[in-house]
Amino acid sequence: MKLTILGCHSATPRWDANPTAQVLEVKGHLFLIDCAEGTQVQLRRFKVKFSRLKHIFISHLHGDHFFGLVGLISTFRLLGREAELHVHGPKGIKEAILLQLKLGKSYTNYPLYFHELESKEPQVVFEDEKLSITTIPLDHRVYTNGFLFQEKLGERSLHIEKARELNVEMSYYRKIKQGEDAISKDGKRIKNELITFDPPPAKSYAYCSDTAYFPQLVPQIENATALYHEATFLDKDHHLAEKTKHSTAKEAAVIAKKAKVGTLILGHYSGRYSSTESFKTEAQTIFPNVQLAEDGKVFEL
């Protein structure tokens, strides 16, 4: 899993502080998560091959998470895109995008599908043999979902020497990797665990932005490899977090600790703070493994 932060600041876009967008590369897919104004420029700037994007996930319909979407969709048309594009986001997103394309007489030439969300329960929004993506209902001023990207456990690795030693037919190898027992050339049943290793652990990435402190999400993201959790404010301004339904760095860390995640990545910083270092310091009083998102930073999970 490779996570590229395109923007990780809240509210208004500035020259050196882009609002939310990130790209997750996992199991051969490239997913865009949120798409603030300027995202298409950031994709070019950080040399993301964005023609590979097929699915875009929008957490909520505040401008700093979705005002760049219509431009990106239009740019795909101008670049001659032919591949399908799927947009997953809150109900209303389809009308907002299509109205603007209609006004510009600029409907896409490529197939554009909207998958509108309105459930307050987690929903699987994408699934293939290697991966699933599930919404994480959040608590914000408008209807908002995070997204949980979960790799599926891969095939077991064959212990080839042991299989040969036990006279296992090669024709069984495929099924053995899928966890089945084998039969040796002399007719004996060989237990799967004797001739295989566990597959590499399945990774998962939880994206939670924007949200008030919302411990109800903890069971869903337990043991995630990495959690991106918004931290708009520091604890000293927790009244602002409460008022605007955002989180503090400390609250993000409490969620990370409760959920026993591997790494906590903080972002969505308010522009009122001159440096982001204090977010890390504050979170680390609760949870040790904290990283700070930065525009252009790449996390290999």
Place this chain on the structure above:
Amino acid sequence: MKLTILGCHSATPRWDANPTAQVLEVKGHLFLIDCAEGTQVQLRRFKVKFSRLKHIFISHLHGDHFFGLVGLISTFRLLGREAELHVHGPKGIKEAILLQLKLGKSYTNYPLYFHELESKEPQVVFEDEKLSITTIPLDHRVYTNGFLFQEKLGERSLHIEKARELNVEMSYYRKIKQGEDAISKDGKRIKNELITFDPPPAKSYAYCSDTAYFPQLVPQIENATALYHEATFLDKDHHLAEKTKHSTAKEAAVIAKKAKVGTLILGHYSGRYSSTESFKTEAQTIFPNVQLAEDGKVFEL
């Protein structure tokens, strides 16, 4: 008149090539003309005091001229704006903006007025005692207007020594500047032109983008101090200009020549050309006084 180019490239925004937006400062006003994605960042980058903006003029509803508007309107709200904002643009613009604000539950706290345009005849869209702004109907793939900013002729300048010499009462000075004759202390009528100079010439700026070659606009912009005319293509690609209803540099120059403008400013360059110098060279074969727009360039007219 001071014109600041925020972006002057066509189609998709890139890191070093912003789509259309410009700011015109004239007679104490600051006007924004078009508002592509990224315009608010360009306003900050070039240190334009954009809280002073009260009127925004949108030529047409293609993304590279208006996708930044909703973000700018939202940013004004976040910055606590209280002053009125007037948006002048094609019919449909109000619905597009308000729908997005509604979806984000982000209606502005300041008064926001839309003045929707649908006439194919020139219309006065702003007027005060020093200035008028009129639409310039253009010929593009969607309904499009340019805008003509015309200063009004100021007061005549008083020839103070002459007025004293001719015994003109000071109480007449105000009316004399407005063009009236005066009466001297000994009761004689003094012709206005004897005691005044002509006011400085009224300047005008014509913004014409996007449009196919459209000589019908010439009478409206005759003798303009400066004309910004789109030049998306070079003459060698004139078939593309015809197909997409854009202009070539040569065509822009023909318009400038026919209209006898002072300066021709070219912009809206297609990304297919590696340099913009050829636009100038081509236009200068027809019309000598050509300037190239560049992001961040300031023209004092």
